[in-house]
Amino acid sequence: MLRVEEVSKHYAGSEKGQITKAVDKVSLTLHPNEIFALIGESGSGKSTLAELIVGLQQPTSGLITWANNLQAPKKDRPTSRIQLVFQNPDRSMNPYWRVKDIITEPLRLSRYPKKKAYVHAEELLAKVKLSADFLERYPAECSGGQKQRIAVARALSMSPLLLVADEITSALDPTIEDEMLQLLLSLKRSEGMSILYITHRLETISGFADQVAVMKDGVIQELGDTRTVLTEPKSEYTKALLNAAAYK
Numbered sequence: 001m002l003r004v005e006e007v008s009k010h011y012a013g014s015e016k017g018q019i020t021k022a023v024d025k026v027s028l029t030l031h032p033n034e035i036f037a038l039i040g041e042s043g044s045g046k047s048t049l050a051e052l053i054v055g056l057q058q059p060t061s062g063l064i065t066w067a068n069n070l071q072a073p074k075k076d077r078p079t080s081r082i083q084l085v086f087q088n089p090d091r092s093m094n095p096y097w098r099v100k101d102i103i104t105e106p107l108r109l110s111r112y113p114k115k116k117a118y119v120h121a122e123e124l125l126a127k128v129k130l131s132a133d134f135l136e137r138y139p140a141e142c143s144g145g146q147k148q149r150i151a152v153a154r155a156l157s158m159s160p161l162l163l164v165a166d167e168i169t170s171a172l173d174p175t176i177e178d179e180m181l182q183l184l185l186s187l188k189r190s191e192g193m194s195i196l197y198i199t200h201r202l203e204t205i206s207g208f209a210d211q212v213a214v215m216k217d218g219v220i221q222e223l224g225d226t227r228t229v230l231t232e233p234k235s236e237y238t239k240a241l242l243n244a245a246a247y248k
């Protein structure tokens, strides 16, 4: 569906001649209807790679291409190829808006009539397993986990082919995190979309992600199907991450 070929993003450092290789010659393929987990410690280049994929940044070199026969699902509404959800929902939500306005914002920005957008609001909340009571609430009246669901509902309003979720469960406690992973898994199936799931926690992706790439210092250390990478890791770095997770 989406191919990343030898993609690099280098930044000039503060000292002359110094460069930071945030992403260095990364290649991967995202298939339709799969969850791809991108794992790495802080500073490994995950967010930069996500921004390159989404088009928020341009690569220094390399190619990012979508399969040309792709079409967002035909709906009576605007659609988009990619939607993003970030770690901190508060930063992307207007605290003075009601949930119904927050989740229909992408539709309204696409000039979809407000009244018709509101008709979809309840259905979008149902997709993320929140009741219609939330429509009239403000973000401050929702928990962190509920706000993340609202952010996912907003992304779903555009029926994306790819949902990029950048550390969206990192601030949640383990039970709520697990509920969010189950929700994403069921959305992958019901919406037929792919999910690029970015996290620093390798231990959370078993039974969830189809493929995983482990990143360090801008370079992919290991890439493969999740079960194989978790049970037969090849790189020393993946082994170290798994060992560290076992002692948590």
Ligand SMILES: Nc1ncnc2c1ncn2[C@@H]1O[C@H](COP(=O)(O)OP(=O)(O)OP(=O)(O)O)[C@@H](O)[C@H]1O
Pocket: 011, 012, 020, 021, 022, 040, 041, 042, 043, 044, 045, 046, 047, 048, 049, 200
């Ligand atoms: N605009 C920029 N200018 C210079 N260096 C940058 C810039 N953005 C990121 N970097 C550097 O690139 C590297 C990768 O950063 P990135 O944010 O992609 O890592 P990350 O794995 O997402 O980390 P985290 O989990 O902490 O968000 C870091 O060393 C960072 O300091």
